[in-house]
Amino acid sequence: MKADGGTLLLLAGYFALMSLFAIGGANSAVPEMHRFAVGVQHWLTDQQFSDTFALAQLTPGPNVIIVTLIGYHVAGLAGALVATLAMCGPTCVFAYFAGRASERFKGSAWHAALSRGLIPVTLGLTAASATVIATTSDFGWLAAGITLGTALIAYFVPVHPLWAFGVAALLGLGGLI
């Protein structure tokens, strides 16, 4: 772990920029984080990225804490703080002003167009996230089976994530034997 100024600056700049592009929440930005952290910067391996995602899912709280974990992995405590603040800062300022102004926009046509235009994009991003996560974990058929099984079950019945994660962890463990 290296906490030099250049790395921190890079973390800050990158996540501040991404903060503004993460429409539909942190999980839609997973492919982008993967592209940058694994593909461009080589901060993590595929397996480490997949593990980091799993750990963030296992921690209670908003999904955005995956950013905290990536920051921690790259540059320790300072990295964790810098990455999280950068990811939340710009969008929070935006939210603050938008919240104050929202009364005037409510019900306007462009408001409706904006939200309707965002829905399919968010959908595509979420699908991409699932694909990236499913293809970064390194043991093929078992992982694919777990993904498919969870998807099918969760589509038809409401599943609490904790149950899905618990069963999947045991199945993953079973793959070891």
Add this chain to the structure above:
Amino acid sequence: MNAPPIPGSSEPPPSAHTPPPAPAPLQPPRPSLSELFIAFATISLYGFGGVLAWSRRMMVEERGWLTAEQFNEAYALCAFLPGPNIVNLSVVFGSRFRGPAGGAVALAGLLGPPMILVIIIGALYAHYGDLPVLRHMLTGVASAAAGLMVATVAKMARPLFHNRAVIGPLIALSTFVAIGIMHWPLALVLAIILPVSITLAWVRI
């Protein structure tokens, strides 16, 4: 929205103020800063794999800080702001009640406790991450999380395919291919696809 005035704001409330849809004769309780912090910390730590459901329960049902309608409107706003929805929600709610300090406190409540937890987890992973037992369990969890996302996508996609719509599915598919298959940068893809999608939605209205 029948929001209380924001302290410290120099701006008068907008004159073209539409009357609230539901009559709100009673002034709803206005949370203090520490109440805001505790509420959002609780939401965050209980809100496992779905902070939204918990935030609604806390703000509307338990504390009565907002009506169901006010919550829906604020959520709709946060859902299309960039950035993590629930983070936006904490800022919008917090600042509605207590100005900038309220927003900051709600955000600190939401992010503080899970950040501490996740850093401890990260430190443990740095030490034990190579253990085969852990790796296999985590791969299982990641695969299940991917499966949950697939289910969410399938549920979200249903209304999109109604009325034999073509544009919505086409936009979703292009986004998916560009990001999930081609691994193109998010900023580039959004810079192209968002204007197209929003313009098309505008034209249809």
